[in-house]
Amino acid sequence: MTHPRVLCLGEILFDCLADQLGRSLEDVESWTPYPGGAPANVACALVKLGTPSGFIGCVGKDQPGDQLVQLLQEVGVDSTGVQRHDTAPTRQVYVVRSLSGEREFAAFGVSATSAKETRDTTEFADTHLQASALPEALFENADFLVLGSLELAYPDARAAITKALELADRYNVKIVLDVNRRDMFWPDPSDSKPMIQELIKHVDFLKITDEEAEWLFETTDAGAIAYRLDSVEGVLVTGGEKGCAYCLGGNEDKVPAFSVKVVDTTGAGDGFLAGFIDQLCKHGIQYLADAEMAKQVVTYANAVGGITAMKPGAIAAQPTTAEVEDFLKTVNVEG
Template sequence: MSHPRVLCLGEILFDVLADQPGRALEEVESWTPYPGGAPANVACALVKLGTPAGFIGCVGQDEPGDTLVKLLEDVGVNSAGVQRHETAPTRQVYVVRSQAGEREFAGFGELETTEFADTYLQAKQLPVQLFETAEFLVLGTLELAYPDSRQAIYQALKLANQYDIKILVDVNWREMFWPDPSQAQPIIQELIKQIDFLKIAEEEAEWLFNTTDAGAIKYRLDSLEGVLVTAGAQGSAYCLGGNEGKLPAFSVDVVDTTGAGDGFVAGFVDQLCRHGIHSLEDPEIAKKVVTYASAVGGLTATKPGAIAAQPTADEVDAFLESSR
């Protein structure tokens, strides 16, 4: 397996999607599990686009854990960073959907959020050799909610700095993952001070910065090299290498938005790997990079499930060609 250019650290889990869109949790008659978890979604999407990626996280020593590790390996994601917990189960998240495909997280079944294997990711077991050759580290913020996995994120930040790896954070705010949601804002804001690229949804930007202006966020945090603010069907805004812009979303038939934002992140990082960060200083290339990311995100929303729906590079190229 090739050395991953991108490392994605965090949760891998099953999104258990309601089979009946438009129904409340108690009205759903049947569910279908789909592999997911934002960092794992990004790793799989990158590999499908042609960029070698690795996943770092913890799953249970159970059948769902076995299934997820096999999936990573089948897709071609480097799984050397996957840890297994002997007693804690692999996480499942129940997701209800609107008729338009918009999702809403509906809980973890009978377990507390702190009881799942992903919360036990151990800092001491992070594979240093993966960091020695990587170029990018992609992080979410959900694992900041738990003491062990938070320390693993801090250790990953140290290794990224040691080996000159660029860091991207997708905030991916989900209150239900936090045992004490009041802790989230200061912890996330502190993390953002240590990174290079920030991808954030409009409502998250308002929550953390009281603005949705990508340029204002970037200039407030002068350590950032780029900010991407996404707004689903309303498109996205960016401030990259001094270039600012807004792009409309592609018009697609939305089936399930699960993983669309992760597809956007993967498309963006894939293009950075192909063109180099310095290319963002060119306003046309910066616009093309975000357009590509938007296409990956849009295509991901046209099928159910996060990973199963992800496009290949050829499919993205064909979509962009047909959208001109």
Template structure:
């Protein structure tokens, strides 16, 4: 087995994207399923860029779960960390889209958020062996909403500390995943003091830190090595090894923004795996890392679906040369 440089833990699911743009949930006539889930998106994007990655999560013992595990394997993501739940179904999320392709999560259909398989990831079944060789652990925060998966996240963080695995958290705030959204803030803030890198959207920065200043957030978190504050087509402000700056977004013909932030995370982690921590040691190389990540994110918006649209390393390099 190839040494997995990156482990991505959390949800893998189907985004049911509205075929009709600019309509509310009730008025959509048809939906197209696309594989998604932020940590799974990151794992797939990393592999397409050439960095070996594995996914850890739980899906149902159902057709949707079979399809998603098969997809991971076809892309080349290691799926040995995937658990199967005998009765809880694989999660499906309804996503409506604006005329411009901007998406909005619109619910889970008939089921309560806590009844899907990803809520039942078992800490006792996590493979310690996966962490022994890894360089990075990538986490979202949605799965903190569910007690059993929350316990698995804590165990993963323990393994990461034990084996000197760098931890990146992407807040990825989605209130609808929480039965009680007011529980989120303390649980999220508790794990942020155990991470090395934080990727956070501008609105999330305002919600969790009352500021969008990457340097101020880094200062508040203390020992963190980097904070990236993304703002869609307005670019990314960052603080990496005390280098603070901003990278403008690339202007592209956006079709669908689903998974763009996850591709950005993959581009960032890929660069750190390729070039090591020295790549953010000086101001210019730190900016180049963020610029690369921004390119991966931008290219993912050119086609519908998060995973299907992800670029190869050759496409990213060709795109950057054109700019």
């Protein structure tokens, strides 16, 4: 049996993407559901890249929940940590898209085809992840635990994160945080900043967007953020088409994004993070001590994120290792 080297804890859901670009929630005529949720996206992307992963989260005992668990199993993600809630439904998010493919989370619901009936953010199964049901055995063999910040918004899931941090500390599992700020997930968005700042104290690697960096640290300088946090081993500040600034193993630099035809940016950041963690699993954290190697790791991560943005959906668009290598050969030849 292959034990997951990376555990991804948080939400798995359906992103219902608007079929009509450039329209508001009320004006969209039809939607196409794609499996998503940032931690689940990372788990699936890692498996496709060849790194065993497991997902920990909660879905409803409903058809969407069945479909998502089946997808994890088909991709090859360990689903031992998936909990099922008797009454709360599996979350579905309606995503409107601009004419250029940029997405905006517009509402929550339970139908994949209609956004006429929206729901409050606290009504969904992922908010009820139970700390007492976390499988400790998964942590005994893992190297990394990947967290987002959305589940901090709900008492049950927040307690599960606290328990996961304790288990990670017990078994020397490195903690990776992708802040993934989404105010609409929070009953009171003003609660998010202090809770996220507290969580950051426990992490080894921090991945944030440039907007999140300004919000949390009032700077996008990865080296300055790493210095301020002191205990982290790496900081990645992503800027979409602007590329990624980083401070890894004491090495600071910036890698530009690849120029690709963007179809849908949903999950591109998750693909980036999976590419980064995959390279750490394959080469070891000590790899980052070499400046050129650190740059290669971020370049690889950029490639995974860029390829993911070239197709609709998050998980469906994720590349294999061979596809990433072919992409890098092509751009190197063209460059």
